[in-house]
Amino acid sequence: MDIDFRALPERWFAPNTSSPGYLYARWLFLRALGLIFFSAFYSLVFQIRGLIGPRGILPAQEYLQQVARALGSARFWYAPTVLWWSASDRTLLAVCIIGMIASLLLTLNLCPRGALVICLIGYLSFIAAAQDFAYYQSDGMLLAAGFLSLLFAPSGWRPGWGESEPPSRASRFLLIWLVFRIYFESGMAKILGHDPEWRNFTAMDHYYQNGPLPTWIAWYAQHLPHGFHVATAAFTLALELVLIFAVFLPRRSRIVLFFIITPWQIGIILTSNYAFLNYLVLILGFLLLDDKFLARFFPQRLRPAQIFAPANQVLPETLANQRGWHYHFRLWVQAIVLTWIFYATSALLIFMVSPSAPLPRYPVRVLDPYRIANQFGLFGVMTRERYEIEFQGSYDGRTWTAYPYRYKPQDVHAPPRIYAPYQPRFDWNLWFASLGNWRQNSFVLQVEQRLLAGEPDVLQLFAGNPFAGRPPEQVRVVLWQYWFSDWAEKREQGLWWRRKQIGLYAPTLGRMPDGKIEILQWPPDAPGLPEP
Secondary structure: OOOOHHHHHHHHHOEOOOOOOOHHHHHHHHHHHHHHHHHHHHHHHOOHHHHHOOOOOOOHHHHHHHHHHHHHHHHHHHOOOHHHOOOOHHHHHHHHHHHHHHHHHHHOOOOHHHHHHHHHHHHHHHHHHOHHHHOOHHHHHHHHHHHHHHHHOOOOOOOOOOOOOOOEHHHHHHHHHHHHHHHHHHHHHHHHOOOHHHHOOOOOOOHHHHOOOEOHHHHHHHOOOHHHHHHHHHHHHHHHHOHHHHHHOOHHHHHHHHHHHHHHHHHHHHHEOOOOHHHHHHHHHHHHOOHHHHHHHOOHHHOOOOOOOOOOOOOHHHHHOOOOHHHHHHHHHHHHHHHHHHHHHHHHHHHHHOOOOOOOOHHHHOOHHHOOOOOOOOOOOOOOOEEEEEEEEEOOOOOOEEOOEOOOOOOOOOOOOOOOOOOOHHHHHHHHHHOOOHHHOOHHHHHHHHHHHOOHHHHOOEOOOOOOOOOOOEEEEEEEEEEEOOHHHHHHHOOOEEEEEEEEEEEEEEEOOOOOEEEEEOOOOOOOOOOO
16 A cells, blocks of 8 residues: 655644544643643742742752853753743742733633643743752643643634644644553553562552542541452553553543543542642543534534534635645644654653663653653552651750641641642652652751741741741751551541651751851661661
């Protein structure tokens, strides 16, 4: 069979007018994506100054100065952020507010491509300067989905359904490819991680208790029979390694898969506060559904006047616009960009299985700063215990008072809450820090120093300031081990948690009479976590 290579760009990267199409799925996905971007920027409004502001934990301005000294003019590629011009508190808040406005425009279907550009620039500007607070896989997922959506969304100020500009095959395929990779690479990480808990189907036995920020529903899920946990562990592997291949099968298989992964993601949302991660994976599932399936859920008066022409027939209004040089230029730009991303993401998947595969790596590395071609691997190795870090202050070194957290477990009588898609990055980072030691998480020392100085922006990251009159003279960081309470403890004592103090996590810092900060006590210098 002869292949007309000249027709390939037209077939894959031009608007796909064949039936059934994906106008409804695109409309739903982009509206939901706008809400997710809004939640991401909204959560930053209350945190960004304390995280990377001039008086925050890891000031962006100081970081960017170091990058500039190290990279010179290449700094703009490897740290793509508008904060090069200013990283003041006002600029940081402006990035968040402008991002929220653009997110709402995307949600309202007003200039969706322009809104996506602003969202991506704003969010990438934060990620590129956030240092330790930007290592989450969810950030890469959002940037990847947002960038692909630029070429998936219709153009124009008020495109409506975008009937005259349906999505191209390639743009939709790469979004589906993103869904596949999130699941399949997470499954491969579980196999390649050689964690015996996945091999023995015990990975879910303490999953609900030991996750970053569990919900109150997780408490009840944790106490379900062991058989339930075995079944969910086995189904997780089956879904991520086998069932997810249905994204490439005919429409009926894709529809069935949608009704499998959607309740699965809802269950994760209800038991775990993974910010917007599972919301994003959930809405990507909309793209498994075509217009033939979704039309029944929309009133007749809201449906497009015409959805699609017969297969391989081009709509007249589209045909009229297809012969100008600008059309072909856009077509080839999309072809190059989407092919590049497909190669980079495919290579990353191959490198998971064969790290020494003889594939060019430069096209992959050059995209690294933009987080649009990522490797995923959720829960490749399970967390076997739950540790929590607690900051405490004192005036005399004998009586210590804890700084209360907004979202992390602390009070054993307080039920865990549901607040996703809101993302408390400070609380999240402290959970990750508890899995290692203070030398691997130097930001903990920065927090201690800011608390000794009574920095308002950092104090805003906590639920309250127990030293409102004047800052403490000493600050220490204590490590606790936490467990969910059992039924009897909850019923008789109202306990949601049990906890046991392990010891110091980081050096105790004190402020001397001359204002200098000194180390008063060192923690046990042992690798990893001390054994309880």
